[in-house]
Amino acid sequence: MSKRRKNQRAGEAAPRREKVRDIFVPRPFEGLVDEPEWIALRELVPAASAPLRLTPELVEEYGDRPVTLATVLPMAAPVMTKPDGRIFIGLQRHQQSGDVSRDLADALLCALRTEPGGQVSVPPLPAPGPRLQDILVDGPLDITMHDGFEFWLDPGASDDPTVQASLERANAAVYPTVKLTAARAAYWCQVPEKAHVRWVLPEDEDTALDALSRLSAAGTLTLGEGTRFAGMFRAHGRLVPVWDLPENAPAADWEAPVAEFAKRYAEALADQGALDAAGRRARQGLLGRQLTLR
Numbered sequence: 001m002s003k004r005r006k007n008q009r010a011g012e013a014a015p016r017r018e019k020v021r022d023i024f025v026p027r028p029f030e031g032l033v034d035e036p037e038w039i040a041l042r043e044l045v046p047a048a049s050a051p052l053r054l055t056p057e058l059v060e061e062y063g064d065r066p067v068t069l070a071t072v073l074p075m076a077a078p079v080m081t082k083p084d085g086r087i088f089i090g091l092q093r094h095q096q097s098g099d100v101s102r103d104l105a106d107a108l109l110c111a112l113r114t115e116p117g118g119q120v121s122v123p124p125l126p127a128p129g130p131r132l133q134d135i136l137v138d139g140p141l142d143i144t145m146h147d148g149f150e151f152w153l154d155p156g157a158s159d160d161p162t163v164q165a166s167l168e169r170a171n172a173a174v175y176p177t178v179k180l181t182a183a184r185a186a187y188w189c190q191v192p193e194k195a196h197v198r199w200v201l202p203e204d205e206d207t208a209l210d211a212l213s214r215l216s217a218a219g220t221l222t223l224g225e226g227t228r229f230a231g232m233f234r235a236h237g238r239l240v241p242v243w244d245l246p247e248n249a250p251a252a253d254w255e256a257p258v259a260e261f262a263k264r265y266a267e268a269l270a271d272q273g274a275l276d277a278a279g280r281r282a283r284q285g286l287l288g289r290q291l292t293l294r
Helices: 003-013 036-043 056-062 100-112 160-171 205-218 249-272 277-287
Strands: 050-052 069-072 079-082 085-094 175-177 186-193 194-199 228-235 240-246
Touching: 003 249, 036 069, 036 228, 036 240, 056 100, 069 175, 079 100, 085 100, 194 228, 194 249, 205 228, 205 240, 205 277
Parallel strands: 069 085
Antiparallel strands: 050 069, 079 085, 175 186, 186 194, 194 240, 228 240
16 A cells, blocks of 8 residues: 555544644623723733632532632743632633633643642633533632732742742733722832832723723823823723823822712713714824733
8 A cells, every 4th residue: 555545544543633623812801890801811810819619510620729810920821720629710811812711721621620639731712611601609809919920829838949039030021010999990109210000901892992082182081190191002992091200209109099089980871962073083092002011
């Protein structure tokens, strides 16, 4: 039998792998109660965590294993398991498809099928299946902010010099970030020579943009003296306005200005009329100030 014929017969015998198609979902966290906070933790916050609750069906099948949502895990891994059964799932990861919710759900299900403490194998592109909205008991996220990534480690793990060195490198990349109480999904952060407030707005993009345009036309788009509306960026189907702040003022100083702005924004949202000429000009100006970097 010729080599070509053998290869043909081998190909006929081997089962065909089903090709997985990637699908882009512009609002992967849509339907979750805390959609803006999910976006903030993925796009704005360097180090934070929050407990998650599995659906009763998954608890019955896999046991009540504690699950923690983390902004990022070591080496930007999608998920890891601990010997005591705990599972950590990372929002900010290297490999991802067009549906972040499906990625996270698949990683979590892979971890549930893995023995506690074992290495979890996660496919780079998941096949169609459950999403976060299908496997979690939905509710507000109970977010804990961290100055570093010590929450990754088990007790005593940092005694290892290699682990300690890796942790120090990761912590060096964390810029100071504070979750503000004045508005949901609003965060103060300080980067070299700058400070910002960034707020993930819960409304759809057009509605939010119209409200911001009204405030811009009225000259009330800043957070007060010494601040500047820097622009905005889109994140998972929501707008994120950004303000530049004086570098030396601490996060607590911005609670009242953000609360006052939130009131003005709510009033602008309540105006359902069409934008006037000034509002339309302001809208065009805001569209020209979209940021591309976080």
